[in-house]
Amino acid sequence: MTVVPPALTSAGAGPRPLVIGLDLSLTSTGIAGHGWTDRIRTKLRGDTRLAFLETQVAGFIRHADLVAMEGPSYGHGALAGHEDLAGLRVLVRRYCHRHSIPYAVIPPTSLKLYVAGYGRATKGEIRSAIADRYGVHTEGAARYDEADAYGAMAAAYDWLGHPLAAVPDTHARALAGCQWPDLPQEGSV
Structure with a gap:
């Protein structure tokens, strides 16, 4: 069952909004848009790394109508960098908030x-x-990060009523488990 936001019940008409998917990481962030993927890699540490990543991510999302990011994996065994990774998520959310860009958080199991x-x-x-x-086809060292970002972006397009491909109902039920934004009324996205 696909949950369609009330503001976009006639989403099939008109242009497709710009959705950017993110798989945030301290060393290899995956980024995706319709038909493309990219990555941000760094070996920086601490606050310098966070500032670099915030600036780089902002360059990709600044014109987005919706940002869809994979949420935290609480069951992940390695907690090294946990505080900085949580900080990166907050920096991206705050950037979106400051620039009035709606964002969604998609839990890893839902993705x-x-x-x-x-x-x-x-x-x-x-x-x-x-x-x-x-x-x-995602390739190279960031192939999994880019694929996750593409999946987040595709799920967001589906939620908006602009699916990029047919998805079985058994898959689409995952949309109900995501944190979707409250969108402005007609004409904003």
Whole structure:
């Protein structure tokens, strides 16, 4: 069941909004838009790294109508950098807030369910599903980060009523488990 925001019930008419997907990371952030992916890599540390990442992410999202980011993985075993990663998420959210860009947070299990059909899909299964459904082949060291970002972006387009491809209802039910923004009324997105 796809949840369509009230402000976009006639979303099929008119231009497609600009949605940017993010898989935030301290060392390899994945970024995606319709038909493309990219990454931000850094070896910087501490506040210098956070400032660099905030500036780089802002360059990608500054014109977005909606930003969709993968949420935190609370069950992840390695907690190194946990505070800085949480800080990066807050910096991106604050940037969006300051610039009136709505944002969505998609929990990792919801992202996996939406893209691959089950909440415990591996990174490789996510990457393969993105290639199969959308024809986007992510390569290189950031391939999994970019695939996750593409999945977040695709889920957001579906939620907005502009699906990039047909998704089975079993996958689309994941949209109900995401934190979607309250959108302005007609004509804003």
